[in-house]
Amino acid sequence: MSPSPIHKFLKIVYTKTIDNFLLAASVSLTIAAIVVTARSKPHDFTDRIQDLGPSYILSIGLILATAVTVYIMQRPRMVYLVDYACFRAPHNYRIPSAAFVEHARQVTHFSERSVRFMTRLLERSGLGEETSLPQMASYLEAYKYCTLETAREEAELVVFSAIDDLFAKTSIDPITIDMVVVNCSGFSPTPSMPDMIVNKYKMRSDIRSIHLSGMGCSAGLISVELAKNLLQTMPQGARALVVSTETLTPNYYLGNERAMLLPYCLFRMGGAAVLLSTSPAKARFRLKCIVRTLSAADDKSYRCIHQEEDDKGNTGANLTMDIIDVSANTLKTNITTIAPLILPASEKLRFALSFVSQKLLKMRTKLYMPNLLTAFEHICVHAGGRAVIDGIQRSLSLSDEHVEPSRMTLHRFGNTSSSSLWYELAYIEAKRRMHKGNRVWMIGFGSGFKCNSAVWECIVPAHNEDGPWAGCIHRYP
Numbered sequence: 001m002s003p004s005p006i007h008k009f010l011k012i013v014y015t016k017t018i019d020n021f022l023l024a025a026s027v028s029l030t031i032a033a034i035v036v037t038a039r040s041k042p043h044d045f046t047d048r049i050q051d052l053g054p055s056y057i058l059s060i061g062l063i064l065a066t067a068v069t070v071y072i073m074q075r076p077r078m079v080y081l082v083d084y085a086c087f088r089a090p091h092n093y094r095i096p097s098a099a100f101v102e103h104a105r106q107v108t109h110f111s112e113r114s115v116r117f118m119t120r121l122l123e124r125s126g127l128g129e130e131t132s133l134p135q136m137a138s139y140l141e142a143y144k145y146c147t148l149e150t151a152r153e154e155a156e157l158v159v160f161s162a163i164d165d166l167f168a169k170t171s172i173d174p175i176t177i178d179m180v181v182v183n184c185s186g187f188s189p190t191p192s193m194p195d196m197i198v199n200k201y202k203m204r205s206d207i208r209s210i211h212l213s214g215m216g217c218s219a220g221l222i223s224v225e226l227a228k229n230l231l232q233t234m235p236q237g238a239r240a241l242v243v244s245t246e247t248l249t250p251n252y253y254l255g256n257e258r259a260m261l262l263p264y265c266l267f268r269m270g271g272a273a274v275l276l277s278t279s280p281a282k283a284r285f286r287l288k289c290i291v292r293t294l295s296a297a298d299d300k301s302y303r304c305i306h307q308e309e310d311d312k313g314n315t316g317a318n319l320t321m322d323i324i325d326v327s328a329n330t331l332k333t334n335i336t337t338i339a340p341l342i343l344p345a346s347e348k349l350r351f352a353l354s355f356v357s358q359k360l361l362k363m364r365t366k367l368y369m370p371n372l373l374t375a376f377e378h379i380c381v382h383a384g385g386r387a388v389i390d391g392i393q394r395s396l397s398l399s400d401e402h403v404e405p406s407r408m409t410l411h412r413f414g415n416t417s418s419s420s421l422w423y424e425l426a427y428i429e430a431k432r433r434m435h436k437g438n439r440v441w442m443i444g445f446g447s448g449f450k451c452n453s454a455v456w457e458c459i460v461p462a463h464n465e466d467g468p469w470a471g472c473i474h475r476y477p
């Protein structure tokens, strides 16, 4: 039964009043003060001030100024997303499914059974016909081309293209960057990827540089949190360049273990460059909060994405079937921490009242489950695979529209690991669905098992930009 109009109206009044409690309280107090002052005799107020004496007034002023200064100094600095850019592979890197299967058929390492398995998997994977693989994957004896040099070439192509795009968008001089954080799980060359970036863009010698490897698909938000923490200790206005990518060349699997063929079928080229700062100047989003959950203490979680050698000695990532349950459980833990930070006051109050009536007053009422959907307008769920997105949609009761950016990213770009969240944000913006004040919840999953999530608030939406979706966004719903 749908709620009556009166019920709906009361709910709106309740939500608006509670969610804007501080504003409502201060407006009421100001009105009360104005009424009291207007009623008192004109000389009353000035007489009282004169009675206090100059030294007393000066002391109060000093105490107030000190309190405000201490409050401002103690408060952690806000971190802003100035802008971001995603890599878009040149057309000749495209791998339609027919070409993928035909290539797999020609590779002598794969058995007929494996080729049939991969063919079936691809058909149901949710990947479209325009995803991209590094060029070594199109050679018949691809393993001969999985060299350090080709891996570096792939990394440079992805990372430099995304950064070039970001610098062009923001007109930022690379010399003004104070920190570079890169996360790439499966490729960790020497010199490191941040060194590669500093060398290419001739950045300053006092720059802080960090590479996170082996941290899986959820490492993009780990990089953001790390950059945020460091930025908050640096002078106001410092800038961090965060790069999230996965290099596929060194992780080419040549065996026949089904669980290890899965990543071979799902992962595709991708990367994103993100500029963060503690200055709000030209910023497009504000970071509201970021929460990390790691369930590695549990063996099932720890093992569900595991890099290992198969019985023939071929290295690859083994994805177990547990991943759907594990991701749903780790997300639940993550939500328990993030919900109190993002839920509006009205939802928290309803939960508190229901909790008190059920647990303390022993009333036979159902415990109210806060509605998470009131905390954001958009959601980006890591495009890890069709079944992963299905699982999260089910467990959070999300609508098809909520998971559309995730499914469409999987379709257009494949599983691009930690950068997938940025392709999803770009999708929402390319569809012109992002508006000033909108909140977007990013949820990353990955080996460990980790679930990291962040909430951003839009300050300035992108108006005339399709980003990585240029030329194809009109083909999506």
Ligand SMILES: CC(C)(COP(=O)(O)OP(=O)(O)OC[C@H]1O[C@@H](n2cnc3c(N)ncnc32)[C@H](O)[C@@H]1OP(=O)(O)O)[C@@H](O)C(=O)NCCC(=O)NCCSC(=O)CC(=O)O
Binding pocket: 120, 121, 124, 125, 126, 215, 216, 217, 218, 258, 259, 260, 262, 266, 305, 319, 320, 321, 323, 383, 384, 385, 386, 387, 388, 415, 417, 445, 446, 447
């Ligand atoms: C691959 C799928 C699209 C296939 O979906 P289907 O609808 O076809 O149905 P299905 O699940 O029954 O799978 C079809 C066949 O694949 C087999 N199969 C599926 N998952 C398997 C696995 N992990 N290991 C071995 N076999 C597996 C099934 O047994 C079945 O075989 P048979 O037909 O013989 O019975 C889906 O299962 C899926 O999206 N899985 C999740 C992918 C995933 O793990 N992504 C996370 C990547 S890691 C990541 O993103 C983070 C990180 O790396 O850090």
